[in-house]
Amino acid sequence: MRTSLDDLSMIIREIALFRALAEHVLDDVARSSEVLNLAKGKRIYAAGDRPRALYHVMSGHLKVSVSSMDGSEKVIEILEPQQLFGVAEIFGGAPCVSSVETVTPVVLLAIGREGVLRAVEKDAALSRRMLSTMAQRQSSIEREIAADCFQSGSGKLVDYLLRLGGASVESGRSVVLQLIIPKHVLAARMGITPETLSRIFRELSDAGMINVNGKQLTLTEAFCRRYASRIVPHGDVLGAPSRARASQMGSWHAPEGVRRLMGVGVRGL
Numbered sequence: 001m002r003t004s005l006d007d008l009s010m011i012i013r014e015i016a017l018f019r020a021l022a023e024h025v026l027d028d029v030a031r032s033s034e035v036l037n038l039a040k041g042k043r044i045y046a047a048g049d050r051p052r053a054l055y056h057v058m059s060g061h062l063k064v065s066v067s068s069m070d071g072s073e074k075v076i077e078i079l080e081p082q083q084l085f086g087v088a089e090i091f092g093g094a095p096c097v098s099s100v101e102t103v104t105p106v107v108l109l110a111i112g113r114e115g116v117l118r119a120v121e122k123d124a125a126l127s128r129r130m131l132s133t134m135a136q137r138q139s140s141i142e143r144e145i146a147a148d149c150f151q152s153g154s155g156k157l158v159d160y161l162l163r164l165g166g167a168s169v170e171s172g173r174s175v176v177l178q179l180i181i182p183k184h185v186l187a188a189r190m191g192i193t194p195e196t197l198s199r200i201f202r203e204l205s206d207a208g209m210i211n212v213n214g215k216q217l218t219l220t221e222a223f224c225r226r227y228a229s230r231i232v233p234h235g236d237v238l239g240a241p242s243r244a245r246a247s248q249m250g251s252w253h254a255p256e257g258v259r260r261l262m263g264v265g266v267r268g269l
Contacts, residue, residue: 002034003034003035005027005030005031008030008031008033008034008035008109009026009027009030011035011056011058011109012026012029012030012033012109012111013026015056015084015109016129017084017126017129017130017133018119018126020123020125020126021119021123021126022122022123025119025122025123028115028118028119028122029111029115029116029118029119031115032111032112032114032115032116032118033109033110033111033112033115034109034110035058035107035108035109035110036106036107036108036109036110037105037106037107038060038102038105038106038107038108039102039105040102040103040104040105040106041101041102041103042101042102042106043099043100043101044062044100044101044102044108045086045096045099045100046096046099047066047067047095047096047097047098047099048095048096049095049096050093050095050096051086051089051090051092051093051096051113052112052113053086053090053110053111053112053113054084054085054086054087054090054110054111054113054116055084055085055086055100055108055109055110055111056082056083056084056108056109056111057079057080057081057082057083057084057085057106057107057108058081058106058107058108058109059081059105059106059107060081060102060104060105060106060107061078061079061080061081061102061103061104061106061180061181062078062079062085062100062101062102062103062106063075063077063078063079063100063101063103063185063188063189064076064077064078064079064085064098064099064100065098065099065100065101065188066097066098066099067099073188074188074191075185075188075189076098076144076189077144077189078103078181078185078186078189079100084133085100087130087133087134087137088134088137090113090116090117103181103182103185104180104181147159148191153190153191153192153196153197153200154200154203154204156190156191156192157190157197157200157201157204158204158227158230159230160186160190161177161210161217161219161223162227162228162230162231164177165177165219165224166231167231169219169223169224169227169228169231170224170228170231171224172221172224172225172228173221173224174218174219174220174221174224175218175219175224176216176217176218176219177216177217177218177219178215178216178217179215179216179217180215183197183198204223208220208222209222209223209226210223
């Protein structure tokens with residue numbers, strides 16, 4: 001079913017990057033956009049493809065990866081609800097270096113490259129917001145590289161759980177999370193084997209730091225008290241991370257336009 005222009009405009013208006021656009025500019029962006037409902041394992045684009053769009057994750061998770069000549073894959077990022085991707089790529093026009101693939105069922109908003117470029121020409125403030133977005137993404141990439149170089153597997157998992165828990169961890173009370181990402185994808189992102197990841201989960205559980213029940217994981221009070229000081233703010237113009245993290249725990253309500261498009265009362269994941 002094709003999405004109406006009004007529904008597309010409503011969704012785009014909810015994205016912080018485009019929230020301040022004039023109505024006529026917003027409508028032009030909407031005309032170049034479409035909503036994609038994708039199953040697990042669907043590729044959005046591959047390394048070598050030319051950038052065609054900027055993407056907003058409405059629900060679900062995706063992996064960003066690069067591959068070597070022998071076919072080995074390295075997962076470099078896991079994309080979550082309320083994140084944008086493909087921002088920098090649409091400006092350079094060079095072939096994409098990485099591939100993006102869904103790891104759960106996903107709903108994406110794809111905003112065509114030409115529509116974004118026209119909006120940038122009409123709104124200088126949008127250019128500044130996009131530059132801020134790219135600068136903060138660069139900082140995030142540098143933090144991730146540092147973690148890959150200097151952190152142990154345990155440290156990487158603790159930081160990942162802290163990001164999932166967000167501000168709730170700072171309360172000092174236990175936090176319940178849903179582990180949506182398949183463990184083998186999470187292990188690949190951390191640069192460790194699935195067996196090593198399972199061992200680290202067991203060690204944290206034996207130490208009373210976490211409780212695992214299927215895909216439900218509880219960060220205990222002991223975990224929150226011990227690690228809350230390690231939380232690093234990741235706020236940017238793409239939307240507050242606390243809302244993005246909260247969506248994984250079912251506490252963020254999608255806008256009416258999103259719920260209508262998906263035909264259900266969507267709450268995060």
